[in-house]
Amino acid sequence: MDDSTSVLTRQGADDPLTQPSQGKSPYDAYVHASVLSTLQHPLTEAPDEMGFIVTTQVMELWFTLIVHEWRMAGKAFANDNLDAAMDALVRSRRALTALNAAWAPLAALTPAQFNGFRAAFGKASGFQSATYRHMEFLLGDKSASMLRLHQGDPALHAALSETHRAPSLYDEVLGFLHRQGLPVPDHVRERDVTAPYSGDPGVVEVWRRIYATPQHHPLLALGERLTDIAELVLRWRFDHIMVVRRAMGTKSGSVGSTGLAWLEKRAARPVFPELWEVRGGV
Numbered sequence: 001m002d003d004s005t006s007v008l009t010r011q012g013a014d015d016p017l018t019q020p021s022q023g024k025s026p027y028d029a030y031v032h033a034s035v036l037s038t039l040q041h042p043l044t045e046a047p048d049e050m051g052f053i054v055t056t057q058v059m060e061l062w063f064t065l066i067v068h069e070w071r072m073a074g075k076a077f078a079n080d081n082l083d084a085a086m087d088a089l090v091r092s093r094r095a096l097t098a099l100n101a102a103w104a105p106l107a108a109l110t111p112a113q114f115n116g117f118r119a120a121f122g123k124a125s126g127f128q129s130a131t132y133r134h135m136e137f138l139l140g141d142k143s144a145s146m147l148r149l150h151q152g153d154p155a156l157h158a159a160l161s162e163t164h165r166a167p168s169l170y171d172e173v174l175g176f177l178h179r180q181g182l183p184v185p186d187h188v189r190e191r192d193v194t195a196p197y198s199g200d201p202g203v204v205e206v207w208r209r210i211y212a213t214p215q216h217h218p219l220l221a222l223g224e225r226l227t228d229i230a231e232l233v234l235r236w237r238f239d240h241i242m243v244v245r246r247a248m249g250t251k252s253g254s255v256g257s258t259g260l261a262w263l264e265k266r267a268a269r270p271v272f273p274e275l276w277e278v279r280g281g282v
């Protein structure tokens with residue numbers, strides 16, 4: 001046994017690695033793992049329910065990180081700090097990739113497996129996820145009715161109202177592009193930011209000018225990072241639809257929606273619409 005092996009296998013009371021900590025370990029005090037692992041409460045004995053709860057919670061955590069990064073990016077654009085904004089967008093792209101990979105445990109749930117616990121959670125639905133709604137509002141997809149849904153929970157409603165009232169990440173991008181000398185129309189910059197944004201021909205023209213620049217232009221790189229994000233958001237929606245189609249077919253949703261048909265309509269909602277439209281005109 002060489003020296004390094006003996007250090008790794010030493011288990012005596014003098015091993016500094018295994019000295020007891022005073023109270024919680026520094027790890028637990030920092031990441032609250034012991035709190036996290038008390039938050040899974042299956043309501044049935046169905047073998048797939050634990051995976052359903054954990055996957056949903058993991059996605060909620062990724063939503064939290066993505067919201068955080070998009071807020072950081074929005075602030076950086078407001079300060080005309082493109083480097084900091086791009087760093088936050090890249091971090092959010094990695095988080096979105098991880099979010100989408102998190103579908104795996106639910107990807108092949110059969111109707112019988114899903115039925116094993118579906119009735120137990122009653123009217124609970126991801127539709128009621130406030131953090132998902134923060135994400136949509138940050139993308140510019142504002143909705144007063146989605147905000148109203150949370151009126152019964154004042155703290156949560158106040159936080160979501162703030163995101164509803166504030167300029168979206170995309171509004172901050174357009175403000176930044178305007179200050180860079182690009183012709184973002186006044187009626188876009190001065191619009192009511194609580195209304196959903198569905199695109200403007202003047203903004204398509206802004207992106208057309210950017211996409212006509214050399215390949216490594218920093219604003220073109222910005223357009224590509226935003227397109228990555230839009231694509232990953234759309235992929236999340238499509239993966240959700242595939243999971244729903246496999247697990248429940250055309251049955252109605254938990255909150256009384258038409259299920260698949262409703263989700264297909266929602267999935268078609270635009271994410272940074274001009275960045276897709278511009279590709280047809282370059």
Ligand code: HEM
Pocket residue numbers: 055056059060106109114124125126127128129132240243244247248252253254255256257258259260262263266267
């Ligand atoms: C077996 C797995 C799942 C099924 C069958 C399912 C089904 C559905 C259905 C039918 C809806 C439409 C609203 C309703 O009537 O309930 C919905 C919405 C939604 N679900 Fe899921 N879901 C699943 C997993 C998840 C997971 C893991 C998440 C992650 C948090 C999630 C997040 C959402 C969100 C955010 C919406 C609202 C979408 C929007 O507003 O456009 N779902 N889901």
